[in-house]
Amino acid sequence: xxxxxxxxxxxxxxxxPLQLRLELDDEKVVSAIPVVxxxxxxxxxxxxxxxxxxxxYLIERVCGICSFQHSMAYxxxxxxxxxxxxxxxxxxxxxxxxxxxxxHSHLLALGLxxxxxxxxxxxxxxxxxxxxxxxxxxxxTGARVMLGACCIGGVRKDINAEQAKFVLEKLANFxxxxxxxxxxxxxxxxxxxxxxxxxxIDGKKAYELGTVGPALRGSGVAKDHRxxxxxxxxxxxxxxVVENDCDCYARTKxxxxxxxxxxxxxxxxxxxLPEGELKTPFKGNPLGEAAVRVEQPRGEVLYYLxxxxxxxxxxxxxxxxxxxxxxxxxxxxxxxGLPDVAVIILSIDPCISCxxx
Amino acid sequence: MSKAIKKSPWVVHFNCNSCNGxxxxxxxxxxxxxxxxxxxxxxxxNPKHADVLVVTGSVNNRNKHVLKNVYDQMPEPKVVVAMxxxxxxxxxxxxxxxxxxxxxxxxxxxxxxPGCPPKPEAMMDGxxxxxxxxxxxxKGETVDAxxxxxxxxxxxxxxxxTPEMQAKIAAAKAAAAAKAAAAKAAAxxxxxxxxx
Numbered sequence: 152x153x154x155x156x157x158x159x160x161x162x163x164x165x166x167x168p169l170q171l172r173l174e175l176d177d178e179k180v181v182s183a184i185p186v187v188x189x190x191x192x193x194x195x196x197x198x199x200x201x202x203x204x205x206x207x208y209l210i211e212r213v214c215g216i217c218s219f220q221h222s223m224a225y226x227x228x229x230x231x232x233x234x235x236x237x238x239x240x241x242x243x244x245x246x247x248x249x250x251x252x253x254x255h256s257h258l259l260a261l262g263l264x265x266x267x268x269x270x271x272x273x274x275x276x277x278x279x280x281x282x283x284x285x286x287x288x289x290x291x292t293g294a295r296v297m298l299g300a301c302c303i304g305g306v307r308k309d310i311n312a313e314q315a316k317f318v319l320e321k322l323a324n325f326x327x328x329x330x331x332x333x334x335x336x337x338x339x340x341x342x343x344x345x346x347x348x349x350x351x352i353d354g355k356k357a358y359e360l361g362t363v364g365p366a367l368r369g370s371g372v373a374k375d376h377r378x379x380x381x382x383x384x385x386x387x388x389x390x391x392v393v394e395n396d397c398d399c400y401a402r403t404k405x406x407x408x409x410x411x412x413x414x415x416x417x418x419x420x421x422x423x424l425p426e427g428e429l430k431t432p433f434k435g436n437p438l439g440e441a442a443v444r445v446e447q448p449r450g451e452v453l454y455y456l457x458x459x460x461x462x463x464x465x466x467x468x469x470x471x472x473x474x475x476x477x478x479x480x481x482x483x484x485x486x487x488g489l490p491d492v493a494v495i496i497l498s499i500d501p502c503i504s505c506x507x508x
Numbered sequence: 509m510s511k512a513i514k515k516s517p518w519v520v521h522f523n524c525n526s527c528n529g530x531x532x533x534x535x536x537x538x539x540x541x542x543x544x545x546x547x548x549x550x551x552x553x554n555p556k557h558a559d560v561l562v563v564t565g566s567v568n569n570r571n572k573h574v575l576k577n578v579y580d581q582m583p584e585p586k587v588v589v590a591m592x593x594x595x596x597x598x599x600x601x602x603x604x605x606x607x608x609x610x611x612x613x614x615x616x617x618x619x620x621x622p623g624c625p626p627k628p629e630a631m632m633d634g635x636x637x638x639x640x641x642x643x644x645x646x647k648g649e650t651v652d653a654x655x656x657x658x659x660x661x662x663x664x665x666x667x668x669x670t671p672e673m674q675a676k677i678a679a680a681k682a683a684a685a686a687k688a689a690a691a692k693a694a695a696x697x698x699x700x701x702x703x704x
Contacts, residue, residue: 166523168523189571190523193601193607274539276540278541282541296532297624
């Protein structure tokens with residue numbers, strides 16, 4: 152006999168309201184039904200009512216964790232419609248802030264994962280390391296979460312030599328302080344017990360279900376949108392991080408390795424930062440359509456924009472990585488035990504606020 | 509028991525309709541750099557154990573029942589802290605079709621912390637203020653309703669323009685017109701000067 156257990160919307164391990172109705176047979180999950188809509192605001196419609204320059208700051212608030220990458224994707228879309236060429240320095244600065252955002256997001260996800268399997272000390276240690284990255288963002292833009300640094304045609308803020316030195320110091324601190332927590336999360340016996348062989352999805356199935364981000368790369372598929380070399384990624388030399396174990400441990404390992412990779416990307420971008428303008432001035436309103444993809448911490452986000460020649464957009468559509476990852480998540484949950492549900496959910500690093508907007 | 513509440517308020521956190529910005533900053537408060545636990549604040553998952561409800565984000569039709577449910581499960585005395593601009597008025601999302609407005613439309617709010625998102629220092633300040641209000645409520649003293657950080661003025665409810673405001677706008681328009689005329693005159697004079 153099976154029974155239905157509601158998981159959420161207010162749940163200690165979930166920072167956000169998502170409900171999963173779990174059909175249980177004894178302790179094993181038979182099926183999971185997602186119930187969404189708790190954080191739906193109607194942002195896409197609001198973006199059609201505000202003008203396209205105000206939208207940059209509205210769209211930054213799609214999600215508080217990857218806010219810079221949302222405004223970057225939107226700006227890239229408008230730039231594509233209006234044929235604005237972004238100055239080279241702005242492209243490098245965008246990469247720096249995007250990678251700092253990826254680092255803070257991955258640290259946040261690893262901390263919450265540690266909290267989900269009850270390793271509170273590890274959670275606190277990882278979040279302490281995360282503050283180094285937050286300091287770097289605050290020093291360069293003046294804000295910790297909503298940077299407001301990206302605008303159409305370039306960036307609004309600059310990084311001078313003194314700030315660059317501060318960021319490098321913080322990155323050195325990160326490398327030093329993260330060494331121990333990384334050893335624990337990848338090598339500790341009790342952590343491995345909770346992560347290895349849990350939530351398995353093979354590469355073929357993951358690809359068919361449209362998985363994106365670390366969840367896909369943890370299943371051995373080398374797909375990362377940064378490989379296409381948008382912004383300045385093409386010039387910095389980028390190789391995707393891939394793991395082949397297909398379980399929660401592989402996805403965690405991808406995140407840990409990507410942290411170091413992002414650290415190297417920020418260093419490389421700071422070293423190669425060219426001189427020049429921050430922003431290309433532009434006139435007129437967008438007329439036409441564009442689809443832009445950007446790799447966020449959770450995977451690939453798709454922005455579709457259509458302008459009609461007025462200052463208000465005709466349509467804005469956002470397809471977020473967590474939306475793509477919900478179908479694979481339901482697939483991973485089948486057959487696992489009830490105590491593993493929280494770990495599996497956090498192994499895809501869900502962002503419900505992105506998904507429901 | 510009551511002394512223990514003052515020394516150690518337990519906090520339950522509910523994400524109503526937030527963009528996560530305030531939630532991650534509130535979680536950052538709990539971690540070693542800011543560490544609200546040094547004030548005895550403990551983050552719990554069960555509303556039945558909690559004294560302080562921290563709400564982030566505005567209210568929509570779907571989650572207002574959940575919020576009311578979480579609030580009703582908390583034992584008296586209890587305090588509600590609204591973190592950020594969204595639980596105060598709806599914030600940047602106030603005009604969205606699925607946003608009813610601030611949290612105070614569903615449950616009474618005691619402390620508002622302004623910001624989008626507020627800094628962790630401001631959040632800690634809000635929680636410490638909430639502890640003071642909790643103590644007042646426990647003693648049965650009256651608590652003043654909080655003042656919203658901003659006044660919400662939507663289109664139809666906007667106040668009519670006063671004669672002074674109209675005069676000011678007319679003066680600004682006249683000044684702009686005069687400036688434009690002067691610029692035009694200067695532009696017309698210049699080619700003549702070149703021709704000469």
